[in-house]
Amino acid sequence: MNIHWITQNILTLTTFSPLIGVAVVFILPRSQEKAIRIVSLLASLLPMALSLWLYQLFQGTGHFEWTQTIPWIEDFHIFYRVGVDGFSVPLIALTGLLTPIVFLSSWTSIQKSLKEYFIFFFLLEMGVFGVFVALDIFLFYVFWEVMLIPMYFIIGLWGGPRRLYASIKFVLFTMVGSLLMLAAILYLYYAGGQTFNIQELYGLALPLEVQKLLFLAFALAFAIKVPLFPFHTWLPDAHVEAPTGGSVILAAILLKMGTYGFLRYAMPLFPNAVQAFLPHILTLSVIGILYGALVSMVQADIKKLVAFSSVSHLGFVMLGLFALTPQSVQGANLQIINHGISTGALFLLVGMIYERRHTRMIADFGGIASVQPWFATLFLIVTLSSIGLPGTNGFVGEFLILLGTFRTHPSYAVLATSGVIFAAIYMLWMVKRVFFGPLDKEDNKKLTDINWREIGLLLPLIVLIFLIGFYPRFILHKTETTVLKFIDQVHHTQEKVVQNYGAAH
């Protein structure tokens, strides 16, 4: 087994590397809690290393890289077909990076059914990797459903008091969307001459009416995941009830499967439908930005506030994707990662304070910056990244999205830009009520500052916040060709369809 062999199979190795974690945790005796934690952490470093290596190996040529095709179910022309481009590689790296961080964050907070907890997370990681590397719609669909199950259990078993309601709601929402998508996938299979190969399907020129129906079926599944207003109501429930690790992965990665779905499937497959539904989606995005921000403002629970802020942030991402300019799509693609970093970090931070005080209500805090200087400092940095202060990652993403959107849809951009004002209001108001003011509650006086483990797990995210803030090019550089090709694809295919359509009549 040499380096060459590993790089040739890097995608497959990355995708299934979490299974090693599953295996070793499985054989460990249940009583060895410490060993389970340490072994899981070590095992999670393997997928991380592979995913970061993949990021390094990725050239950004605009074509799918490191592709592999192995026949799977030949009767139905189903292949194990994988490959990556600028949309999937950053997400894979982010997933690999976040899993050890999540494991570290559960060091003391998760006490029951430890083995299952880590096994589910490894399975989830594998499912997520699979979704991002698949180039065969059937394969994609399998992974899409696979990752649903561990997430269901993570919320349902380790969640808060209303975890059952939240987990069922999460599954039902996702299922409703996926079923329609499955029907659309099957239609595509036959319309495309019995193939699930996404690269072949891209060239398919379907009539507008058919495109519209198929687009809606795909878009619904993805819009629920994103979540696009008004399909977001599962999100606050799921976030509030999920354990910290679940919230982090949910916000940082699972929501992005929705935006990724638009980028990989819904938009390039049905370019004419994109054009037809463009105003609607842009409108919903802008509503989501403002609505999410305003509703965040009045939340009493910090975690719910962060959850609603995701609706606002993802509104920016959707706006950028559908504005279809190089800056807006680049910005959106970057903001997908940024949101994972910032909101992931926010959930980690909220988890730390919850573990100490067993409450997340803003009103229960006040003045805790006095006793938790490190916690307050890191929280403020992440907050600033979340509200898009220049010099942090959030600014670059939002700025490029808005700049790009302004080129094609100035009025939407103006409305969306006002979202930056509200973001400052809801985040800083919360910070003020939690951290500042007199330290007047007895329980808060005894709060201990975060320990080195907690600082250590946050540090990579803090570094990324500033690194992307000042040098976003280490990501933008890798994704630029993919983005330009994507825009070209959506526009170019449109023209082709119009020509074919015109010729047929």
Place this chain on the structure above:
Amino acid sequence: MDTLVLGISLETLAWLIPGLPLLGALCNGCATLMARRSGQVAPKPLITFLGVGTPFLSFMVTTFLFFIIRSTHHSIDTAPLFTWMAVDDFIVPFSLYVDQLSIVMTLVVTGVGSLIHLYSVGYMAHDKAYDRYFTYLNLFLFSMLILVLGNNLPMMFIGWEGVGLCSYLLIGFWFQDPEKAYAGKKAFVVNRIGDFGFLLAMFLLYTTLTQQGVDMRGGSLNFATLEAQRQLLAPVATTACLLLFVGACGKSAQIPLYIWLPDAMAGPTPVSALIHAATMVTAGVYMIARLNFLYLLSPDAMSVVATVGAVTAFFAATIGLAQNDIKKILAYSTISQLGYMFLGVGVGAFSAGIFHLVTHAFFKACLFLGAGSVIHGLHEEQDIWKMGGLRHKMPVTFLTFLLAVAAIVGIIPFAGFFSKDEILFQTFMRGHRVLWAIGFATAGITAFYMCRLFALTFLGKSRIDPHKEAPIHESPLSMTLPLMILGLLSLIGGWIGIPEVFKGHNYFHHWLQPVLGAGTLINESAHMHGTELILAVASFLWVFHVGLIALILYSQKLDWIKRCVKKMDWVYNILRDKYYVDEIYDFILIRPIHWLSQQILWRFGDEQIIDGLMVNGSAKTINLAGRLLSLMQTGWTQHYALFLAAGALGLVAYFVL
């Protein structure tokens, strides 16, 4: 530019200017955090050394570069340190631009900044978070220098929001007090409203250029690119300038976004001097001067700027008449003086606006630091009615404060006289007679409230609480030294721009000529000297007499004043309560938005309609449908046979009919 100084290129020196305070901030920040791990405070000598040393070094480098530019007449446009953002034809390099305009601003920022850092050593000596304070203050200086030196709009915006952040952190420095924390948040949010305009302006400028297919590889929003392509920007100039002015209104506290500045006085007094008087709040004026080529394309936007400036100057000055908190008076006076600067740049006299910015930095910093010295001496007393007679106990503070008051009032030959009169003269000569009249009237009001402040604090008899009286003493040298320097500058600082009519050479305006071009001065021909002289003398006599009256009244005739106020208490109350603007904003904006979010969007929209009716409603409907259908599964064979027959009948009917 490959000139080397001790082996260091000029570009490297330029980078050192913001780099040094950044280094200070990073080191102090790490030291602070590490010390807090063990519940300690970082070693004070270290913090002082880094916190005060880096700004001074930065000032020395700036001075050096100033002389280089003076002798070579070349600006320094550094090569990009790296490319910040780059997507397609949108490119933002990370580079600095040092020219005649930005070096002046940098001198003010690092010079006055260093003095205030030094002053803080004494002022904050007993504070428990001395280390955190210097971290923020250094970080502010870094952000401000990026704002000033950045060679493109997005870099200016890094500084623009960066100084906003530091302002937020420093206003709420004593965060245990909820009101101070609130004031910090308010400042940030109001500034964000302004930044909204700034952002849109950048989008508009870039979009316009890219639609025309301009080659922007050097940097899409570089000042140089914009200036070179200004003809293409003409159609959008008015919109862009007004949007940028929204940003300026936020940062520089002009109507209608000035409301955060008076509250910002919650921060430590040196912070008020540095950020909320001398440097940050003048960023809006600097930005307009920097973009003078853009503003010159739009006379409409210019007159909006001038009008808002003049009205704000007047409006804030009237509020200043009835405030009793020494820092609040100075805050309204700052708003008012900023109004003058906007009046200057708005009528096209960019260099006059910048001139006033410079002198204002001297005398207002001096005033604030003097006020800080008084507050420090009186153990946090800020009510001027509980002061009086301090001239004996605090002689240095008294003297330097006097110099600064003379400067802001506009007494010949103090700094403010030359700069303020330059603005008024330019306003008059460029045909804005109404605005000139407003400015002229405001000068009188300024003289009145400043002399009122001065008399109540330093003159007359002491009204200090006897318990506090005994330990009052002059402040330590670290505080009085900056006061003396700034006091001196309040006297001579204006001499760099003495007009020809007073036998001067207008040095300052000639210095800025390469950047501001026509925006410096209307050619001073001899026949205008008469007008200029008449206006200057008139304005001097006006402020001199008003000031004198105020001095006499507030030092000798306090009872008479009190009776007068009682008679016109409704006017007094309106001024004291600041025209109720905060309350109006609260009523028409903040409460409705909060109510809309809480009651309509969340409780009704989200919980009842979307989640209640649509999501859980459809779940209930399905549940109900399931129950109804399950009724059919009765378990009776006869029933199933019946359904079967009915179905068959139905099918037959469908095909037959």
